[in-house]
Amino acid sequence: MNPRVVLVAAAGAEWEDAALAALDERAGVVVLKRCMDDVEDLLASAASGQADSAVLGLDAHGLDAGSVDQLRRYGVRPVAVVPTGVDPESARLRAGRVGLRRLVAEASVADVADAVTAPEPGDEPGDEPGSGPGEPGAAPTVGGPRLPPGLDLVALAAAAREREAAEGARAPGDTGDPGPALDGAADDAAAGRDDGDLDDLERLLDEEPPRRGTRPGRPGRVVAVWGPTGAPGRTTVAAGLATLGAARGTDTLLVDADPWGGAVGQHLGVLDEVSGLLATARLAAAGALPERWRTAARALSPTLSVLTGLPRADRWVEVRSGVLEQLLTAASTVGDVVVDTGASLEDDPGAELAGRGARNGTTLAALEAADEVVVVGSADPVGLSRLARGLVDLAEVRPGVRPHVAVNRVRSSLGWSREELADMVRGFGHLSSLHFLPADTEAVDRALVAGRSVAEQRDAALTQALAGLADDALGAAPTGALTTGAGARTVAGRGGARRRARGRLRRAAG
Numbered sequence: 010m011n012p013r014v015v016l017v018a019a020a021g022a023e024w025e026d027a028a029l030a031a032l033d034e035r036a037g038v039v040v041l042k043r044c045m046d047d048v049e050d051l052l053a054s055a056a057s058g059q060a061d062s063a064v065l066g067l068d069a070h071g072l073d074a075g076s077v078d079q080l081r082r083y084g085v086r087p088v089a090v091v092p093t094g095v096d097p098e099s100a101r102l103r104a105g106r107v108g109l110r111r112l113v114a115e116a117s118v119a120d121v122a123d124a125v126t127a128p129e130p131g132d133e134p135g136d137e138p139g140s141g142p143g144e145p146g147a148a149p150t151v152g153g154p155r156l157p158p159g160l161d162l163v164a165l166a167a168a169a170r171e172r173e174a175a176e177g178a179r180a181p182g183d184t185g186d187p188g189p190a191l192d193g194a195a196d197d198a199a200a201g202r203d204d205g206d207l208d209d210l211e212r213l214l215d216e217e218p219p220r221r222g223t224r225p226g227r228p229g230r231v232v233a234v235w236g237p238t239g240a241p242g243r244t245t246v247a248a249g250l251a252t253l254g255a256a257r258g259t260d261t262l263l264v265d266a267d268p269w270g271g272a273v274g275q276h277l278g279v280l281d282e283v284s285g286l287l288a289t290a291r292l293a294a295a296g297a298l299p300e301r302w303r304t305a306a307r308a309l310s311p312t313l314s315v316l317t318g319l320p321r322a323d324r325w326v327e328v329r330s331g332v333l334e335q336l337l338t339a340a341s342t343v344g345d346v347v348v349d350t351g352a353s354l355e356d357d358p359g360a361e362l363a364g365r366g367a368r369n370g371t372t373l374a375a376l377e378a379a380d381e382v383v384v385v386g387s388a389d390p391v392g393l394s395r396l397a398r399g400l401v402d403l404a405e406v407r408p409g410v411r412p413h414v415a416v417n418r419v420r421s422s423l424g425w426s427r428e429e430l431a432d433m434v435r436g437f438g439h440l441s442s443l444h445f446l447p448a449d450t451e452a453v454d455r456a457l458v459a460g461r462s463v464a465e466q467r468d469a470a471l472t473q474a475l476a477g478l479a480d481d482a483l484g485a486a487p488t489g490a491l492t493t494g495a496g497a498r499t500v501a502g503r504g505g506a507r508r509r510a511r512g513r514l515r516r517a518a519g
Contacts, residue, residue: 012037015125016085018044018051018065024090024118028064035122047071055083062125063087067095067103067112073294075329077108088124090115106296229259229345231337232482233375236385237399238352241392242417243267243385244276245453246446246475247349249464250383253479255313256464260344262306263315266333266371267351268325271318278460279307285316286328286371293332299339318349330366333374345483348375354402373406381441381482382412386434388419388445393433400438411441413482420448442481446474 015032017040019025025043032038041060044050048071051063063080065072067089080087088111091100104112113124234247244267251263265273265286274280288305292298306314316336319325340346350372357367367373376382384403386396396414403410414434419427427445434443449463449471456463464472 012039013062013126014039014041014060016040016042016044016051016054016060016063018048018063018069019090020044020047020066020069022066022090022092024066024092024115027118028090028121031119031122032064032125035126038122038125048076052076052079052083055080055085058083060085064121064125065089067091067100067109072107073329074107074296074298075293075331078331079329081108086129087111088113088121090118090121107294108296229341229343230380230483231341231346231348231375231378232381232383233348233350233379234383234385235350235372235376235399235403236352237395237402239387239392239395241385241387241396242446243352244272244349245456245463246383246385246415246417246478247347248273248276248462249472249475250479250482251313251315251345251347252462252464253476254345254347254483255310257483258312259483261313262340262344262346263313264333264336264340264346264348264375265316265318266348266375267318268328268369268371269322269351269353271349273315273349274317276457276460277309277315277462279309279315279317281307281317282320284318284320284324286318287320287324289316289336290328290332293329293335298332298335302336302339312344325368325371326366328366328371330370330374333371334378337375337378348379350375354406376403376407376410382407382410383415383478383482384412385415385417388416388423388430388448392418396434397437404438411439413442413444413478414440415444415446415478417446418448419445442478444474444478444481446478447471 032040042054048069063085089109091112091114093115111124113121234243236243251261255261265271285305292301306316308314353369386392447470449469452463452466452469452471464475466472
């Protein structure tokens with residue numbers, strides 16, 4: 010049996026000597042290192058891949074949800090010691106927010122070896138919190154009520170959120186019974202259906218569904234707007250798409266995730282001193298991001314909110330890996346999310362060894378999480394060359410992606426037609442759609458000076474071109490919907506999601 014290798018990060022706490030003595034006395038347990046500094050030192054040691062567990066204080070400097078998640082990615086299971094004097098309920102709350110599952114009271118620190126060697130809840134089938142082999146013999150106490158050993162706070166919180174989402178998604182009068190399934194002939198008969206009902210199901214698919222963001226638990230669409238270096242107009246396009254989506258009645262969040270110099274706030278006249286992205290990072294560290302992400306965003310209209318970016322490019326280190334993913338997951342449950350990203354796709358393999366996120370982590374995370382990717386490039390020869398290389402780089406980051414390409418600043422003075430541009434760009438790779446955005450300098454200048462999105466100018470040529478891009482990236486506007494760019498815009502045809510669902514029904518019936 011291999012020994013269990015443990016890291017201890019006590020930073021000189023009073024319980025350190027007792028914990029080390031208990032670990033040294035336990036057969037099959039080896040203390041690899043005493044980390045004398047904060048959690049950053051612990052993460053650097055864990056990155057070696059030699060440790061199995063880590064013992065640290067619940068009050069350790071730098072302990073947050075991101076660091077706990079990073080420890081688990083290294084294969085290290087954290088055990089937290091609750092300092093004397095901390096209220097048990099507060100300890101449970103703190104542990105649940107950062108994702109800790111094992112707590113040991115300082116008064117019972119002699120049991121830390123049991124907590125280190127016991128399987129963590131979820132490691133083995135049937136392993137329930139507070140039961141199973143290897144649980145500490147004496148449940149830890151913190152000045153009163155007992156802290157259940159092996160308390161799986163993360164699982165309990167997730168189950169509670171799932172129940173709340175299920176209850177919130179029920180229609181009025183729904184008893185919660187999902188009704189008969191429709192898999193197989195027996196289920197069809199029980200449901201009172203036959204093969205002829207396939208046409209009824211198709212008619213249901215043809216009906217216009219409720220707009221995203223109007224029903225609890227209904228996911229929205231995440232759209233990442235990316236483009237190669239050279240300022241091709243990523244922010245202008247991202248702000249325009251978000252504005253058009255919000256004008257159609259969908260709750261829309263515009264996120265500035267550019268780690269090199271985001272300008273969404275300045276673009277839209279939002280000059281808050283507090284960065285929305287950094288506020289989100291702090292919420293994630295406290296474990297409160299899923300519930301409180303809206304407090305970090307600035308509402309510009311009843312359906313449009315913006316999350317401002319970094320105030321300085323050197324503050325990217327404050328956004329740990331996993332923060333943007335949590336935000337996009339939470340925000341897309343209530344509406345659409347448009348993310349303005351940076352240009353660089355370079356990864357940083359040494360980031361994890363240094364205990365920090367990658368320099369371009371927010372850009373890469375947005376592209377990975379996106380349902381749709383919009384690539385913006387310039388129509389001039391230099392811009393097209395960069396666009397061609399950029400699409401190749403994007404395919405390496407997101408294999409199989411079929412982006413929506415927007416060729417920006419198209420103008421007759423360049424000397425080629427749109428057909429010639431289309432032939433060139435389509436040769437760069439497989440695309441979902443191709444759009445040409447005119448060089449509407451006057452409209453863009455008016456928008457920048459006013460601190461507004463260009464899409465708020467209804468009659469601008471650029472706004473009308475962006476409306477077509479929004480149809481493809483965000484989904485076609487419902488019939489008769491008023492869009493910012495085109496007034497009363499009627500969209501013929503059905504959405505891609507309904508076409509795919511109809512195809513699946515036909516294949517299943519065949």
